[in-house]
Amino acid sequence: MLQRKRDTKGMKKNNEGERQNNVIDKVVTGKEFREWTEDLHVRFMQVVHQLGEGRKFTSLIIFFYRCFPKEIVEVMSLPGLTRMQVASHLQRSKNVPHETKSSFRKFRVMPYLQANVPNQQWNQDQIQRGTEYSFPTHNTKNTFARGETSIQQLYRPQFQVQPHYLNINNSFNNPFLSPQTNVTGELQQRGPLFGMLGSQGLQDSIIGNTNFWRAMTLNNEDNLTEKNYNFDLNVVEGATYSGSRIVSSTYIGNAIINNYNLNVIADNVTTYSSSAMMSDTYVENVTINGLGETNTNANSQQYVGEPIMSGPRNIVVASHENYVVGSNSNEKENSDAYLNFNNMDYLFQNLGPSGANLPNEQGNEFDQVYSNNQNLGPPSANLPNQQDSEFDQVYSDDQNLGPPSANLPNEHDSEFDQVYFDDQVTGASTPDSQE
DNA sequence: CTTCCTATCT
DNA sequence: TAGATAGGAA
Known part of the structure; x- marks a missing residue:
């Protein structure tokens, strides 16, 4: 060769x-042929994102441009890995489809997902593993949110005091447990990628690490009971998290999740302000397959670029997932709250009034979200803006009458202008219609 | 000089 | 086509 x-x-x-x-x-x-295996690429992405931590980026391209090959090589510290190899790989990595770039949307705040978890207990396995792996887990029924659920549930913050937990099962060959290298060498974390602490003393980030999943298959077995990778990410917060980052710099790409074992619950329900949750989150190609089938028809990417700040909000990002209907809901037993990404497309699509045009390439923090949810009642009844909400205008069109011609001005000069939903999305593919 | 960047090559 | 190479630019 x-x-x-x-x-x-x-x-x-x-x-x-x-x-x-x-x-x-x-x-x-x-200099040998460098095959970028999955693990190597994951590590590469970890380093890229790790280096880019704190660096502003407004697009996926910038996301990769933040890092230089030299520093990537240095941080990766892989013998034999050359700078040019990294540069070459970096070049390919940042080549994303055009539709990906153009479909990037920034959302300041996402609708709220309620997750009621009244009880909790400590997982015995995790206790035995020591504090490094000790995460409180819940032993409750599932809270199951679907797209069909009234959007009201998604909107109302529930100011509850709840613990958080992160549950990672089965460390065997578990990518979540890969070691992570710190740039400065100050901290060599050998635990899970998710640097979870106890329920106390969380003054800083709950999850501040870089999580990269790329082309990763979760539970690619058809066995519905076998859970190779059971990823339960719960950020249900009851402590003071002022100014903290719950989940930062998360990259999820090409994840295929079978058997409902991806449970991402980011439930920040406190009243504390200035908490950022899942900022700098990039999610692409998520396939949720309850039947153990491999569905590769997920090809849209979305991007959430800026930190989710100012108040209790949560954000769960996934776009254009494929959800196989007819699955056994019992499989969700391991999650305290389960977010069905189905019908979540409306959060990310470039839908809405054509006249609105939803410009987002100019660095605006927020554009417009348009709602067309038939499950909703009157907008005024279902989508109230409680107490000084940051949402100024929420629009719902139950009759599918199309985009509102009204301007719905943002009278408070808030970050939010209009919200538009379309809960009728059934397919996984809604390619970006923009040029 | 080194490194970045990107087109081109294999 | 994934990865290496070339070569100008900074």
Whole structure:
């Protein structure tokens, strides 16, 4: 395949403008074909995102451009890995489909997902594993939210005091338990990627690590009872989280989740302000397959670029998932709250009035969300803006009458303008219609 | 000089 | 086509 070659980069040219490649000591040795395996890419993405932590980015392209190959190589600290290999891979990594870029939308706040978890207990397994792996878990019935559920449930914050937990089952070959390298070397975390702490003393991030799932298959077995990767991410907060980041810099890509074992519950229900939850979150290609089938028809990506700030909000991001109907709801038993991503497309699609155009490429923090949910009652009844909500205008069109021509001005100069929902989305594919 | 960036090659 | 290479630019 690729033979070793002389690296003439940086070498002076001769009079003919040619690189003087006859210098022996520039021969690159030990350069072998670098196959970017899944694990290697995951690590690569971890480093990329880790390095990019805190760096502003407004698009997926910038997301990758934040990091330079050299520092990536250094942080990855993989013997034999060259800068050019990383650069080459970085080049390919940031090549995303156009529809991906154009469909990026920024959402300041997402509708709320309620998750009632009154009881909790400690998982015995996790206790035995030591504090590093100790996460409180709940032993309750599931809270099951679906797209068909009244949007009212999604909107009303429930100011409850609830613990948080993160449950990671089965560490065997569990990508969630991969070690993570800190850039500065100050912290070498050998635990789960999710640096979970106890229920007390959470002054900073609950989950501040970088989580990258790419082309990862969760529970790709048809066995409905076997859970190879049971990922329960619960961020149900009852403590003071002022100024903290609940989940930051999360990348979820190409995840195929079977058997309902992806349970992402980000439930920030406290009244504390300035909490960021799942900021800088990028989710793509999520397939939820309750029947153990592999559905590859998830090909839209969404992007949430800026931190979700200002008050109790949660955000669960997934777009254009495929949900196989007819699954056994009993499989959700391991989750305290289950978010069915089905029909969540309306949160991310570039729907809405054509006249609104939903511009989002200009760095605006929020555009418009348009609702067309037949399950909803009168908008005034179902979508009240409780106590000083940041939502200024919420629009619902039960009759599917199309986009509102009214302007619905934002009288408070709030971050939110209009909200539009379309709960009739049934398919997984709604490609970006923009050019 | 090194590294970045991107087109091009294999 | 994934990954390496080339070569100009910074």
